[in-house]
Amino acid sequence: MSFISYAQNLEDVVLWKALKNVENGFYIDVGANDPIVDSVTRSFYNRGWRGINIEPILGHFNELVADRPQDINLNCALNESAGELAIWECEIRGWATLDKEVADAHEAEGYKGEWHNVAVRTLADVCAEFRQDNIHFLKVDVEGVELSVLKGNDWDKYRPWIVVVESTFPNTQIETHSEIEDLLINKNYLFAYADGLNRFYVSVEHQELLPSLKYPPNVFDDYQTFSEFTAVKNADETTRKFEDYKQQVLDSVLNNSSIISAITTVQEHGNELNSLLDVLHERTKNLDELAANVGGILGHLNSTRQYDELIQKVAKLSAENERVHIAYDALSKVHETSLGHTRDLEHEISVLKNHIEQIYGSTSWRASAPVRLLGRMRNGNNGEQKVGLFGRGGRKLIRIFNNNPRLRHFTVITVKKLGLYSPLRSLYLKVLVGSSPRTTFSANEMLAGQNSAFLSFKSSHSLSLDELHSRIKDELKAAKDERGQQ
Incomplete structure (x- = not known):
């Protein structure tokens, strides 16, 4: 079965390449946001993994609770020290931040948001509360305060195998990873891979994972994005419904x-x-x-x-x-x-014809044409079996x-x-x-x-026009002869 990628930039595909042999693994997702859309951990949850989701925005946290009942979901923010901080909640989902500079940049571009207070904990505190022997990966995406989150961990006690950190200024390609990288390298982590948005680091204890992170996701990784998976699923369902409806119309016509x-x-x-x-x-x-x-x-x-x-x-x-x-x-x-x-x-019959023409002209039929073509290509015969294709098709059209x-x-x-x-x-x-x-x-x-x-008109006793005309002529001739004799 293909790996379904829910992540924004295929981060989950990269992680799966390194960790696919781990069963029932554990993750920590700092800035989890949506439980499905752009989620780095969704595919792992579907495959039996469990973890901790940290989300300071209450609405997003409630969605996580509803969708991830077997995960640990925390409604708080992480920082270098515990307490309470003001967070800017933007009208654009996923742009909430503790960093005033990031909030000012968004507002300068015309985006609106509101400030409100939120509870703050440290990563070390969370790891100590929910003791876990192995943290297979840590993902941090907190719109500009990633470094503060990493500083709040006790790296001697809690060492994730892989750390994935967003390393650009929010919504730009401006790199901001220098201090983050210095911190992680000092904590005995090795740089493994960059995807243009995130940087991946591997602990020296698990440096055997480095080769699997050497290349970006490619055709050999057997994956498809969630949007592609959804499109194919919807197209298959639409095609099935259409085939059922077409059969109903055909049965109606035959009846x-x-x-x-x-x-x-x-x-x-x-x-x-x-x-x-x-x-x-x-x-x-x-x-x-x-x-x-x-x-x-x-x-x-x-x-x-x-x-x-x-x-x-x-x-x-x-x-x-x-x-x-x-x-x-x-x-x-x-x-x-x-x-x-x-x-x-x-x-x-005209009404039935118009109905069939509307079906073949519908958007769902045109939209599902590539899918049907792919299905036929996938299920079709090859080699010698294609030789008689046109002959059999012709005979089938005649029977139809x-x-x-x-x-x-x-x-x-x-x-x-x-x-x-x-x-x-x-x-x-x-x-x-x-x-x-x-x-x-x-x-x-x-x-x-x-x-x-x-009845009398078609009976054998009726006179034809020729017979009637002949009789009248005979009568006229007989009358004329009689007058001549007189």
């Missing part, structure tokens, strides 16, 4: 496959209805024109003995024309209803298209934009109808079910 099938059926039947309505409209138009000419035909037949028979035939013709009109109206209503159903179903109605819908939209909709749709409908178990749609059967008035 509504009957809707897509219904749309296809209605569209297919709608085309047949359109064709049938065109035929009926043309036939009605011809019958209307023929009925308009009946008056002229009757004028030529008034003088013949067939006048009454023609009147009866015209009456039958008018009745049949009325049935055609009734059937046409019924078909129109059926067609309008089908179009309404089609629009409703297409709207529901055949089993995914939503994908078919998106394909229809695409081919419409490309101008290939009509030929591809005709081919698709032929295949779909050929594989469907449904009975072929019958417009005549539906008309018969919708309006019984159409």
Whole structure:
């Protein structure tokens, strides 16, 4: 498992390189501040270490008590001698200091703070109260009074293996370590490493740790920062939630496959209805024109003995024309209803499509793309297994298209934009109808079910237009021959 670094400047990674073989170690953190953010000791606490956290700001101390119940947490400051001192608590977390010069510098830059008194102890006093045989490391970060803290220790009795001291003027790169280094070297400590903010010293009793502190954190140390760890964790959780939600949407789409099938059926039947309505409209138009000419035909037949028979035939013709009109109206209503159903179903599919597009366009999806890519690279096959990747991918896309109605819908939209909709749709409908178990749609059967008035129109006893026209011509010719004989 990778080492998680919580520290501001990877100080915990440097310490872990030297002390990773120590089990259940002990630390003292002077100026502990936040129990997690920028904490040098958090990773060690997570790995079973325990220690003393010294924090003079009451709010930060309460957070330490809540988060580090197995540590010793002290609400005080450390200095060269015990007593009570004024501390400047800045509006910026972590900038509290006992040093007036540091406080004045912050205020000159526009930062605000307040002075209040705080109890002060010495490092030697704390070590004497909580007797500990081995202090594996001491970390001191007190915004300018590090030297005073170190002077308050009894270095003959209490000798941390490693001492980490902030060694620049607060929030600058101005080095302030000369007096600190003189003190520690005089107390038999060896300089080991500097990271630009802190300096690391090793006691002569444990100088075997010096080689492990020679180099800064690097790729061989197998670590990741807390921010990286959190980002990956959040991305994994977001990806998991997204995959679950995507599966729910997919299940919803698959459960509504009957809707897509219904749309296809209605569209297919709608085309047949359109064709049938065109035929009926043309036939009605011809019958209307023929009925308009009946008056002229009757004028030529008034003088013949067939006048009454023609009147009866015209009456039958008018009745049949009325049935055609009734059937046409019924078909129109059926067609309008089908179009309404089609629009409703297409709207529901559009809503589902927009929902999927919003998911793929979401920030969490784009943000997690690198993580998913890394996951695929980490879990992916290599060598010979990559040879068939594209072939298997192609076959998988074909199976997905055949089993995914939503994908078919998106394909229809695409081919419409490309101008290939009509030929591809005709081919698709032929295949779909050929594989469907449904009975072929019958417009005549539906008309018969919708309006019984159409029964006589489609019966074998009705006259076609050609037959009717032929009979009228025969009647006119017979009347003309009879007048000629008279």
